[in-house]
Amino acid sequence: MGELILCGGGNAEQSDSINQYFAETINKKKPLLYIPIAGDPSFRPYQSSFEYIKSMFAPYGIIDIAMWTNLQSKTLEDLQSFSAVYISGGSAKRLINTFTPAGFDHILKQYINDGGTVYGQSAGAMIFGQKIVHLEGDEDEEVNGMDMVHPYSFYCHYNENDDAAIQNYVLKSKHSAVALSEGGALNVSDKGTSVVGDGPVYLFDGNTKFNEF
Incomplete structure (x- = not known):
């Protein structure tokens, strides 16, 4: 397996230490691939997102970068x-x-299993869980994720006010959830799991909230 860097979201400043770690991990002689399609292009055009990402990673x-x-x-x-x-x-x-539908989930899994590195932010992190977790609104139904970090699902933009809703979700669904705060990330590789960044990362399992990985 390669490496997954699963970030809970946040702006460039909040993600600074994660971005630094990422830059030190990859071969910068090869291009980085950027995939923006979780975003709504009617709200922010993909090209605008691309320019932002280029400016964010340039200091590292x-x-x-290709999109x-x-x-x-x-x-x-x-x-x-x-x-x-x-x-x-x-x-x-x-x-x-x-x-x-494009079969890209299978291709991306193979890329990771063959040693590739993927950095997912927010929605880009959530898809690698067992389920895609939404706790409110019209998105409370479960959707299968890519299940690359079995048996966990991921909840992003976490803060302590979300504890009760996450706990209810875990008890109802009977599987564990990792809560990723803004500026916090879970690093997953064949060496195990560790926390990267400055924001906290918690595991909700059964009736218990852990902060150890």
């Missing part, structure tokens, strides 16, 4: 030309519902 020496907004006919060989994949936030359901 990540200059060569994909159409995943049809993409192959594992295409992915392997990149140093890593960065997937930004928005709607996790939109993201997985784009990946699956």
Whole structure:
């Protein structure tokens, strides 16, 4: 397995230490792939998001970045030309519902299993869980994720006010949830799991909230 960096969201300043870790991990001689399609292009055009991402990563020496907004006919060989994949936030359901019909979920899994690095922020992190977790509004139904960190699901933009809702979700669904705060990330590789960044990361399991990984 390669490496997953699963971030709870936040702005560039909040994510500084995570971005620094990411930049030190990848081969900057190869381009980075950016996938913005969790976002709503009617709210923020993909090109605007691309310019933001380029400005965010430039201070870390990540200059060569390509963007994909159409995943049809993409192959594992295409992915392997990149140093890593960065997937930004928005709607996790939109993201997985784009990946699956294109078969990109299977290609991305293979890329990771073959040693690739993926940095997912917010929705880009949530898709790697067993389920895509929404705790309120019209999105309370469960949607299957890519299940790359079994048996966990991921909840992003966490703060302590979410504890009761997450606990209810865990008890109802009978599987564990990892709560990722803004500026916090869970690093997953064949070496195990660890917390990256300055924001806290918690595991909700049964009736218990843990902060150990």
